[in-house]
Amino acid sequence: MKSKYLKNTSLLIVLAILLSYSIIPVSASSDYYESTYNGYNYDCRSYFSSNYISGEMSYAGSSKINVVLDFNYKQSGNSTVYTDSSIAIPQTSFVGIVTTINTVYYFTHCSYLYLIGVNTVYSVGLF
C-alpha cells in the first residue's frame, strides 16, 4: 500500500515538473554581446558588436542547417533605422555567416535564427 502511494507521489512530481516546463514561457532574448547555446546535438554561437555580427551552427545530424540574421543598423549623424537580413547557404555539419559594415554605419540589434531543415531550433537577440 505504502509503495503505491510512493509511486503515485513520484508520478505527480514528474507531472508537475513537466507541466511547469510547458506553462512557463521561455525567453530567448539576451543582453549579452556573445551567446552560445548547446542543444541536443547542435551548438549555436552568436556574436554582436557595432560593426560586426556573426552566427555559427554545428550539427551532428545529416539534415541541412542554416543561420539567419535579422538586423537593424544606423548611420552616425541621422536617425533613420535600416532593417535587413542575411542568410547563409545551407550546409550540413557546420554553417556560419558574418556581416561587417564600415564605420559610417553601426548595428543596433540583431536576431539570430538557427535552423535544422526548415525548423527554427533556437533564436536569440543581441544588441
Next chain:
Amino acid sequence: MIRKINILLIILLIAGCLSSCNKPLSSENSLFNTETKSPAIGEINTDGLKPDSYYTSFKQGVTIGKYLETPYGTYYCSFYGYLYYSEKGSTKYINLCNKPDCTHSSKDCNSYIGNSPVIGYYDGKIYYKVWNNIYCMDMDGSNHKAVKTLYEGYDSNFGLFHNGYYYYVITKSGGLGAIGNDDNNLYRVKVDDNSKPEIVLTNDAILHLSFFTIAEDNIYIIKNILNNSLFWTLYSYSTVSKSWSKLTDAWGGTGASYINDDAGYCYISNKGFYEFDIDTKQMKHIKSIEFENEGICSAFYYPDYIYLIHYTNEPFDFLNQILYIYDWDYNLIDSVEFDKVYRTGGFVGDVEGYIIFASSFNEKPDYYIDKSEIGTGNLMFHKIED
C-alpha cells in the same frame, strides 16, 4: 501522511496552472489584437481621396518601407514582420489576420509576412519584398501570392517601392555599407507584370549609398562622405536624358531631406532648414535653428506641416524626443515631448488628421497626436487603446 502530501501536491498543481493562466502576457504578446477583422478592411474609402500617386510614391520615415497610407486605410509592418491595418479615420491598428483563435504571436499568423520586409501599395494591392522575392496580397490581407524573384542566390538587397516598381541595390554582404558589397547598379522591376529586373543606373556612388529617392523622371542618390556625419553628397540621374550630375556636397542626410519635382529641402544639424534649387544648384539657408544640446534631428516634410524631431540624448538613442511642428513658411507652430520609447521607436507617419508614433518599432503604433490640437496650447500624445 503520504495521502496528505498527495492532496497538497494536487492543490499546488492546480494552483500553479491557474496562476499561469492569469499571468500577464509578455510585452510583445500583450499588444497583439485578437479581435476579428473590421468589415471595412479591403474596401476603398473615397472620403478625401488624394491623387493615386500620393499613395503609390515612397515616403520617408524614421523607418524605411514599413508604413503605407492607401485609399483603403493605412498599413504598418513591425520590425518583427507582422502587418497591421488601421481603418481610414481611425488610429487603432489591428493585425491583418483573419485566422480564428490566432494569437498573432507566431510565424503561422496570417499577418506575419517575413524577415525584414519592405511594403508598398500599387493598383489595389499591397506588395512586399522578403529576401529576393516580391509578393502581393489583396488589401484585406488575403490571397498572398509570389510575384517574382529578383535574382538567384542568397544575396541581400536594399530597396523601396515607388509607383509600381521595386527599386533596389544588391548588398551581397548584408546591408548598405557592408564590407564586400561590389554591385554598383541600381535596379528596378515592375511589380505587376512578367518583366525582368532592369538596370536603371550604374555608378560607384551606389557602393557608398545612404539612400535614394525618386521624383518624376529623376533619381536622387544620397551618398555618404567618409568621416563626416554632418553632410552628405547629393547626385541626380535623369532616366530620360541619362545624365548624371553632382548637385551638392552639403546635403542633409537620410531622414532629414525631401525632394519634389524642382526643389530640394533639408535640415542640417544645428544649422537649420535649407532649400535647394535643383536647376541652379543653389542652396539657400531659410531658417537658422541651433539647439543647446545638438543631438540628432529628423525632418519629415508632409503636405500640412514639416516635422522636426530632436533626439536629445547623447550618445544618441530614441528615448527622449521632442517634436517641433513648422508650417511651410518655417514658422514654429507647436512642440511636444515624446518620452514613451523603449529601445527603438518614434515617428511613424502623418495620415489625415493624425500624427502616428510607436513606442517600439517592433510592435504596432500606440500613440497619436490629433492634428486639430496643434497650436491650441493643448498638444499632447494620446495613447491608442486596444
